[in-house]
Amino acid sequence: MKINQQAHWSEYWKQGYITSLPQDFSINYNGKIADFWRKQFKSINMNDSILDICTGNGAIALLCQGFLTNENIKAKVYGIDLAENFQKSVINNFPEQKTNSNKITFINNTPVENLPFEDGQFNIVTSQFGFEYCDWSKGAAEVARVLQAGGRFALITHNPESSIIATMSQERNEHEFIESLDFDSLFNEYYENKFAYTSFRRKIKKINKSILSYQEIKKSMLLENFLNMLSSIMASTEKHLITYKEQIFNFIKQNKQAYSRLLDLIDANNALTNLEQFVGVLEYAGLGCTKSGTIELADDIKVGNYYIFIKQHD
Ligand SMILES: C[S@@+](CC[C@H](N)C(=O)[O-])C[C@H]1O[C@@H](n2cnc3c(N)ncnc32)[C@H](O)[C@@H]1O
Numbered sequence: 001m002k003i004n005q006q007a008h009w010s011e012y013w014k015q016g017y018i019t020s021l022p023q024d025f026s027i028n029y030n031g032k033i034a035d036f037w038r039k040q041f042k043s044i045n046m047n048d049s050i051l052d053i054c055t056g057n058g059a060i061a062l063l064c065q066g067f068l069t070n071e072n073i074k075a076k077v078y079g080i081d082l083a084e085n086f087q088k089s090v091i092n093n094f095p096e097q098k099t100n101s102n103k104i105t106f107i108n109n110t111p112v113e114n115l116p117f118e119d120g121q122f123n124i125v126t127s128q129f130g131f132e133y134c135d136w137s138k139g140a141a142e143v144a145r146v147l148q149a150g151g152r153f154a155l156i157t158h159n160p161e162s163s164i165i166a167t168m169s170q171e172r173n174e175h176e177f178i179e180s181l182d183f184d185s186l187f188n189e190y191y192e193n194k195f196a197y198t199s200f201r202r203k204i205k206k207i208n209k210s211i212l213s214y215q216e217i218k219k220s221m222l223l224e225n226f227l228n229m230l231s232s233i234m235a236s237t238e239k240h241l242i243t244y245k246e247q248i249f250n251f252i253k254q255n256k257q258a259y260s261r262l263l264d265l266i267d268a269n270n271a272l273t274n275l276e277q278f279v280g281v282l283e284y285a286g287l288g289c290t291k292s293g294t295i296e297l298a299d300d301i302k303v304g305n306y307y308i309f310i311k312q313h314d
Helices: 005-013 031-041 059-071 087-093 095-103 136-146 163-180 183-191 197-217 221-234 238-271 275-284
Strands: 049-053 076-080 105-107 122-128 147-157 287-296 302-311
Touching (some): 031 059, 031 122, 031 147, 049 059, 049 136, 059 122, 136 147, 136 287, 147 287, 163 221, 163 238, 183 238, 197 221, 275 302
Parallel strands (some): 076 105
Antiparallel strands (some): 147 302
C-alpha cells in the first residue's frame, strides 16, 4: 500500500474534524493536552507571532487563538500543513469556532521543510502529532530559521510505547485482510460488465463468508462496516446496484484513505522509538531541549511525549 500523505490527510480534514483523534476528543483537545498548551500560551505577548506546524484543521492554532481572545491579547496565529485545510467544514460542524477560526491565517499545501516565512518571524512554533511526520533535519532547520533567538519550539509527539499503537497494529492487520480480498477488481470488473449479476452475487457471498470467519476470531468495527456494505449489496436488485455504484466506490476509497493514514501514523510512531536521534536532530539545528516528559490520559494511556526547545543565540 503506497502512502500519499497529502491526499489521505486532506480527505480526512474534509470531514470537518478538528482533532486527529475524534473518538477521544470530539471537539478539540482537552484535559492534560489542553493544560500543556495553555501553559505555553501564557508567555505570549502583544504583537507576538505564533506558528502551528502540521496544523491539520487547526486544533492547536484554535486552542491558541481561543486563549488569546479570552485574555484579550492581540497576537498573530498562523497554521500550516502539507494537506488542505477545511475551515468551512470545521465551522459547519462547530459554529462556535467561527470567530477564532477567522482570526487565524491558514496556509495549505505547505511542507514544514520549506516554510514561506521570514527568518526570525516567530516567537513560538508549536506542533502536535506533526513534526515527527516530516523530514526531521530539513524540518528542524526550517523551524530554527523562522524562530527568533530565544524563541520556543513546543511540541507534543506520539508516544511509541502507547497502548494506542497496539490497537493501531491490530487495525492494520484488518486492513491488510480487507486489501487481500481485492474489492477494487471485483467491483471494477462487475461495473465494466465483465461478469453477470449472478456470478457477482456468488463472489460477494464468498467474500462475506471469509469476513465472517475473520470476525469470529477478532471482532472489529472495520469488518462490521464491510459486512454491512456487503449485506446491502446482497439485498439489492440488479437494477438498484447501478444507482448504488458511487456509494460503494466512495466507501472503498474512504477505507483505503483510512488505511493509508494508519500506515502513516504507524511509521511516524516507529521512527520515534529512537528518541535520542529525534532530540539530537533538533539540537543540531540550534534548538536546545530544556524540558521533556510524557502526557498521560486519565486511564494511564500515554497519549504523547512533550518537548520544549529554545532557539540558541548565535
Ligand atoms: C496526526 S495529524 C496532526 C494534526 C493536528 N496537529 C492535531 O494535533 O490533531 C498530522 C498532520 O501532519 C501533516 N503533515 C505530515 N507531514 C507534513 C509535512 N512534511 N509538512 C507539513 N505538514 C505535514 C499532515 O498533513 C497532517 O495534517
